[in-house]
Structures are given as structure tokens and as C-alpha cells.
Amino acid sequence: MTSNAGPSRHAPWALLFLGLLVVGLVVWALRLSGGGEPEGVRATLSAAQAIAGGDTAGFARATEVRDYVFPRDHGPHPEYRTEWWYLTGNLEDEDGRPWGFQVTFFRNSVTPDVPERRSAWSTNQTWMAHFALVDIDAGRHVHGERFSRGAAGLAGGQAEPFRVWLEDWELAGGEEEFFPLRLRATHGEASMDLRLEEGHPMVRQGDRGLSQKGPDPGNASHYLTWPRMPVEGRVQMGDRDVRVTGQGWMDREWSTSALGEEHVGWDWFSIQLDDGRNLMFFELRRDDGLPDPLNHGSVSGPGGLVRTLGAGDVEIQVLDTWASPLDGAEYPSGWQVEIPSEGLSFQVTPRLRDQEMNTSFRYWEGAVLVEGDSSEGPVSGVGYVELTGYGEDAGTRESAPGSGMAPG
Numbered sequence: 001m002t003s004n005a006g007p008s009r010h011a012p013w014a015l016l017f018l019g020l021l022v023v024g025l026v027v028w029a030l031r032l033s034g035g036g037e038p039e040g041v042r043a044t045l046s047a048a049q050a051i052a053g054g055d056t057a058g059f060a061r062a063t064e065v066r067d068y069v070f071p072r073d074h075g076p077h078p079e080y081r082t083e084w085w086y087l088t089g090n091l092e093d094e095d096g097r098p099w100g101f102q103v104t105f106f107r108n109s110v111t112p113d114v115p116e117r118r119s120a121w122s123t124n125q126t127w128m129a130h131f132a133l134v135d136i137d138a139g140r141h142v143h144g145e146r147f148s149r150g151a152a153g154l155a156g157g158q159a160e161p162f163r164v165w166l167e168d169w170e171l172a173g174g175e176e177e178f179f180p181l182r183l184r185a186t187h188g189e190a191s192m193d194l195r196l197e198e199g200h201p202m203v204r205q206g207d208r209g210l211s212q213k214g215p216d217p218g219n220a221s222h223y224l225t226w227p228r229m230p231v232e233g234r235v236q237m238g239d240r241d242v243r244v245t246g247q248g249w250m251d252r253e254w255s256t257s258a259l260g261e262e263h264v265g266w267d268w269f270s271i272q273l274d275d276g277r278n279l280m281f282f283e284l285r286r287d288d289g290l291p292d293p294l295n296h297g298s299v300s301g302p303g304g305l306v307r308t309l310g311a312g313d314v315e316i317q318v319l320d321t322w323a324s325p326l327d328g329a330e331y332p333s334g335w336q337v338e339i340p341s342e343g344l345s346f347q348v349t350p351r352l353r354d355q356e357m358n359t360s361f362r363y364w365e366g367a368v369l370v371e372g373d374s375s376e377g378p379v380s381g382v383g384y385v386e387l388t389g390y391g392e393d394a395g396t397r398e399s400a401p402g403s404g405m406a407p408g
Helices: 013-032
Strands: 082-093 098-109 125-135 140-149 155-158 163-166 169-172 181-187 190-196 210-212 220-237 240-255 263-273 278-286 296-301 305-309 315-318 321-323 330-332 335-339 344-350 356-358 362-374 377-388
Touching (some): 098 169, 098 240, 125 163, 140 356, 190 240, 240 263, 344 377
Antiparallel strands (some): 155 163, 163 169, 190 220, 263 278, 296 305, 315 335
């Protein structure tokens, strides 16, 4: 895959996440004890401080193709250091008004060993969750984040019956079956209560679910996708409480190793075309500006279609940029995408330019529209794009009012 986006100087997210979980738990503990949030805690946290202590010794590594066993593999894998359940979607209300959503639950093992359980608070698991709801016509993007330890019922995950949660943010399956899923979360004036069906069957990304992210053995993740999930339910923002329908996307990923030292961020795309095809592809951005040979993706669609996209199969050209009002950090904001092997040529356009997640690490995660051509005629669609590693120091900015991933 090729791109004309230049490199940034931001530390790899996969390491940054580990340090930020610790900082978030310190803040949480101070709040619990009545100490409040330390003033300027985000402003004093540097990326270098956040990524300290990234030892992988003792954790399981994603080194080979795995035989997935369900429902077990729907739940947490604490032997791996990092894991997430990521959901996005493009929705419409009964008046045809467009909405977008993102909720992600992150689990992290602080140590590979389970501590002796001396109290209900004993745990080696920490959790973080991100929330975003977008009222596209109103130009409003409400987002937030939470941290907790995985103890005393505050946060956690289980395979049977499936459930992951952080306080009252929850993704849960049925008593007998994984689907349908129910997603419930509220942040400030925004909330969602959504039901997600399976839709397109699960896709194993990379090599049968083993997604290589770095050149060394174990620099990989187990990566599963449900790329087209029928969604229905309700969303609320302020005094607008509406019924919505649409289609969602869910990624499941777990691993131990971070990205390579040469990686400074990534651009990740999930697209649902109106001809029934689903596309996932990402570009790992390097500090030397060269294309990464590990870039990859997939095409899935009707009839069980699944094809792998390699590093040379997708060409991406940035058409426009957007400057963050927080500090002027510049993000790509429009792309021309060519996939000759699929007969596809299309443009990807943000449905709202400002969908920046001003959380403990800053990134852009937003709903997009797709318009272009295929070998069979015009094609259109919707999707989500994730952009990390832009700006000079995304881990050290001031907290903003109302503020609140490796690719995939």
C-alpha cells in the first residue's frame, strides 16, 4: 500500500496505551479517595513517561495461527497483555438524519501473574473504554473515556454468557448465544442503546486471524472482524432522542507485542460498500517515510467471499487535511483509494471533519462516506477511519471540556 501522508513524531500507540492505563488508574484512585483529579495531570504526562515499563516477559505471544474456539474466544485472554472489543457504525434515524458511533473496551494485564486474591480489589487487570456519538447534521461529536481496575465488579469481561463492561458501559450477548449483542453507554448528554446482529460471518484477518504488525516473531495480534452487523436501537444527544437503524462493524484483537520501533502511527480504514463488499486495510506509518511491507487488509462479501489484500494491493492518496483546533495538529481529511485487483476506485470523505478523540492519547476516529466506481459501475458506501500518531506530542496536551488502538 502506498500513501503520500508524511511521517509524524508520535510514540506508537500500543506502548502508550499501557502507560496511560496506569495514569488513569491513579486518577481514578484519587477520585475514589476524595482527592479529586490532579490539576494538569494530562499536561504533565509525556509520551516517554507513558511508555516506560513495556516488558513483555511472561506474557503469551501471537506467534502462530490459532484454532479459535467459541464462546471461549469471545471473552478475555488475560495471558496476553492487551486486548480490545471495538465497535463502530453508521446509522440513520426515522427522519433520515445520519449518526455515527464508536465504543471500544480495552483490557490490559499489568503483570503476567495473577496475584493472590486477598480482597475484592485484588487484580492484575486494568480497563479503559472510549465512547463517541456523532450527530452529523448538527455537527456535534460527543466523546469520552473511562478507566477502572478489573475488580470489585467495576470492570471486567467474561465469555459465558458474554459480557464486557466498565461501570455502566456494557457490551453483552444473550444467555445462550453470542448474538444479538446489546451495547449500552452514556457520556454526559449523549447515550446509546443498540442491538447488533451478526450479519456477515466473522472474518479472520491476516493469515487466518494472525495479523503481523512488526518484523519480529510475536509482533502480531489475533484479529477477528464482524464487518457488517445490522444495528437497531436508540441514541440520544441533548433533547434529541431517536430510534435508529444502520450497520455496524466489530473488531476483536488481542496481543502482547507492540509495533516496531520504526512505526509512528497508522491509518486504518473499514468500509461497507453498497454492492455488499466489505473492505479493511491499514497503513503502518514509518519514521523513514517508506511504505511498510506489513501493510495489509481484506475484502469480504456475499457468499462467504474473503480475499487478503497485501502491501501492494491498495494505493491511497491524501486529498485534503484538517487542522485540530486544539493545537493545529494536521490530520488527513479525504482520500483517493485505488484497489486494481478488485476493480475499485473511490474517494473517502469524512462525514464531519472534526471527529478527533481528545482522550488520554489523541487520535481521529470518524464516520466517512464512499463514492466512486467499480468494474461493474458506480459504487458508494459508508465506513470508519482511524488515524493515530499525528501532532507533535499527543500525550501531553491540556484536558479539554467534554473529552472523553495497534490498527484494527
